[in-house]
Amino acid sequence: MGSINRRHFFRRAQHFVTGLAGGMLGGTLPSAADTTLVQGAPASGYGARSRFETIKRWITPSRYPTATASWTPLAELEGVVTPSALHYERHHGGVPDIDPQAHRLLVHGRVARPLEFTLDELRRFPLVQRVCFLECSGNGYREWSGPGGADVQQTHGLTSCSEWAGARLADVLHECGIEPDARWVLAEGADGAAMTRAIPLDKCLDDVILAYAQNGEALRPEQGYPLRLLVPGFEGSISVKWLRRLKLGTQAWRTREETSKYTDLLPDGSAREFSFVMEAKSVITRPSPGGAPLTSGFHEIRGLAWSGRGRVTRVEVTTDGGRSWQDARLHGPVLPICHTRFTLPWRWDGAATRIASRCHDETGYVQPTREVLRAVRGDHSFYHYNGIQCWQVDGDGRVRNA
Amino acid sequence: MREQGRHYRAALALVPVLAATTVAGADAGDDGRYGLGHAAAPAHIAAQDIAIAPNGAELPPGGGDARTGAAVYAARCAACHGSSGREGPDPVLVGGQGTLASDAPLQTIGSYWPYATTVFDYVRRAMPFTAPGSLTPDEVYAVTAFLLHANGIIEADTVLDRETLPAVVMPNRDGFVPDPRPDLP
Structure with missing residues (x-):
């Protein structure tokens, strides 16, 4: 097709191929508009994704839209970093609108010098940065009693992974002079719930970040702008957002979020408290429920694995319902307490089967089955579900939670 | 210093x-x-120092009992938690004692919460949902007394204040155990 004819054609049929071209392509595929014939959009100050890209967080229906959660669409993402705009949310009192110039962090309690810090002052402390996942302890809560979520977004979408940057909490606490009898640090947010969690001081002095940046820019409002805690490997709610206050004390505070909530009820009626660590977990994101039905032939199985205790060392995948397991390829760099991408080539023969992944971490921990978890923790646990996730591939190529 | x-x-x-x-x-x-x-100026610290630990050291002056609390509850809490705290639709606050080891555990303030100070702390900072932080200390003491009395933990005429509230012993005070994970065979 010559250039004159081509121009003529595209002016008349911008969006859909019809007639001759449709016949040539064997169907009604969208045409590729010839973008070489016109000037594109100008440069922009702050970029936006293509108008053709529409994936978004799924929001848990609630009578209280300011105290709910939104789930990351893991099935549609690649790599290990979650775009900031798609990072999961869990709010207890909505997203506050905070002026960073007016915001202060107060550090007091069992310290020699109670101090307040502006954002500019916190930025003057030595930088610490790391790529780190954050997972809500309720991620997968529907799966305790059997297949629950409709797709991977609803079964596993309360984990996300970002590059975080900020100050070492240890540096800021030392600045205030930690008293010898201090054992716990209460963190309080400036949201409508004045969200509070207490963190063992040892953890605070180890690897906790006072984060002001996520994926290279300021935190998003829904991620705690202008300042949040980032507590690597611990359940997400302890990484308090919109952080306004830290108080050092000799004992835990027993706030609502560490007694009534975020505790694990056991069959004998007792409950575990201070169950902070998110244990090793993995999920196949492709294929997974919700996509177009599979056709037989080659598919690369893709998924994510992570552990709050360190590096993922191995991910095994079964494509025959657990009769055999193969080691998946881990795509580096494999970082501690970080989403790790795994893949495994697979040729689907068109027969119904079940696929699943299980991960190992550097402590030797192996991701358990639902049955093993329930045998130990019973039927009334809500948090910390990390069972092997099984997808059923039906003979017609549809994939569902099994 | x-x-x-x-x-x-x-x-x-x-x-x-x-x-x-x-x-x-x-x-x-x-x-x-x-x-x-x-x-940090002492007055600025005092204004923010609202977290109440089990020893109650940060509790403010004031007080209230279940009778006063019933009116506060009816006006500010019942729309979400039900007229007696048992109806919901939002978290059930009353009842459930003796159910935690059953097939239908009901985790309420009375059956599950280990410390009474937590009730005061949470109500003051986060409730009522539509106007968090709007209750006076007297109102928070009173509604706390109402909820503890409804759960059979204190008498109707018990006045809760900075001395008496930390002394309340909750039924599930010893119901919590440390995290033993990794815990699987």
């Missing part, structure tokens, strides 16, 4: 020198500090 304050000012004076050095480990001053931040 006077001595520490002097060191603090000395550290501030070192900042320009520190900023010019790139030697690893030499970024903080001799005392390990950077000289950042500014002293």
Whole structure:
């Protein structure tokens, strides 16, 4: 097709191929508009994704839209970093609108010098940065009693992974002079719930970040702008957002979020408290429920694995319902307490089967089955579900939670 | 404190020198500090110091009993939690004692919460949902008394205040165990 004819054609049929071209392509595929014939959009100050890209967080229906959660669409993402705009949310009192110039962090309690810090002052402390996942302890809560979520977004979408940057909490606490009898640090947010969690001081002095940046820019409002805690490997709610206050004390505070909530009820009626660590977990994101039905032939199985205790060392995948397991390829760099991408080539023969992944971490921990978890923790646990996730591939190529 | 304050000012004076050095480990001053931040005024601390630990040390003056609390509850809480705290639709606050080991555990303030101070702390900071932080200390003491009385934990005429509230022993006070994970065979 010559250039004159081509121009003529595209002016008349911008969006859909019809007639001759449709016949040539064997169907009604969208045409590729010839973008070489016109000037594109100008440069922009702050970029936006293509108008053709529409994936978004799924929001848990609630009578209280300011105290709910939104789930990351893991099935549609690649790599290990979650775009900031798609990072999961869990709010207890909505997203506050905070002026960073007016915001202060107060550090007091069992310290020699109670101090307040502006954002500019916190930025003057030595930088610490790391790529780190954050997972809500309720991620997968529907799966305790059997297949629950409709797709991977609803079964596993309360984990996300970002590059975080900020100050070492240890540096800021030392600045205030930690008293010898201090054992716990209460963190309080400036949201409508004045969200509070207490963190063992040892953890605070180890690897906790006072984060002001996520994926290279300021935190998003829904991620705690202008300042949040980032507590690597611990359940997400302890990484308090919109952080306004830290108080050092000799004992835990027993706030609502560490007694009534975020505790694990056991069959004998007792409950575990201070169950902070998110244990090793993995999920196949492709294929997974919700996509177009599979056709037989080659598919690369893709998924994510992570552990709050360190590096993922191995991910095994079964494509025959657990009769055999193969080691998946881990795509580096494999970082501690970080989403790790795994893949495994697979040729689907068109027969119904079940696929699943299980991960190992550097402590030797192996991701358990639902049955093993329930045998130990019973039927009334809500948090910390990390069972092997099984997808059923039906003979017609549809994939569902099994 | 006077001595520490002097060191603090000395550290501030070192900042320009520190900023010019790139030697690893030499970024903080001799005392390990950077000289950042500014002293927090006691009044400013007191205004924010609202978290109530089990010892109740930060509880404010004031008090209230279940009778007063019933009116506060009816006006500010019942729309979401039900007229008696048992109906919902939002978290059930009353009942459930003896159910935690059953097939249908009901985790309420009375059956599950280990410390009464937590009720005061949470209600004051986060409730009512549509107007968090709007109750006076007297109202928070009173509605706490209402909820504890409804759960059979205190008498109707018990006045809760900064002395009596921390002394309340909750039914599930000893119901919590440390996290033993990894816990699987």
